[in-house]
Amino acid sequence: MAQIPTIYFICGAGLGSSLACQMEAEEVLASHKVRAKLEHESVSSVAGLKTDVIVSAESFRPQIEKYEIDPSVTIVYLHNIVDKNEITEKLVPAIAGREV
Numbered sequence: 001m002a003q004i005p006t007i008y009f010i011c012g013a014g015l016g017s018s019l020a021c022q023m024e025a026e027e028v029l030a031s032h033k034v035r036a037k038l039e040h041e042s043v044s045s046v047a048g049l050k051t052d053v054i055v056s057a058e059s060f061r062p063q064i065e066k067y068e069i070d071p072s073v074t075i076v077y078l079h080n081i082v083d084k085n086e087i088t089e090k091l092v093p094a095i096a097g098r099e100v
Helices: 017-031 043-048 058-064 084-095
Strands: 006-011 037-042 053-057 074-078
Touching: 006 017, 006 043, 006 058, 017 037, 017 053, 017 084, 037 043, 043 058, 053 058, 053 084, 058 074, 074 084
Parallel strands: 006 037, 006 053, 053 074
Antiparallel strands: none
């Protein structure tokens, strides 16, 4: 059975913008027939995440870069977290080939 990659969407509290981004990404990934497990969490949880991809707004980059994150984790920063075009351009290539 194929292992489905995990994507965590990150924002300040893990409840608002990360969920909004997750919902937009869910539609984008479905339209590209990409399967992934989607979760959302707060920026303070980043260090302990077991994931394949992290998606967050550019505004959280300084906070996320303070953590030592496994180099195998792909981090995608978005300027507009609900822009399906930006999500498509950045997330779809990041997740491609991760399903094994």
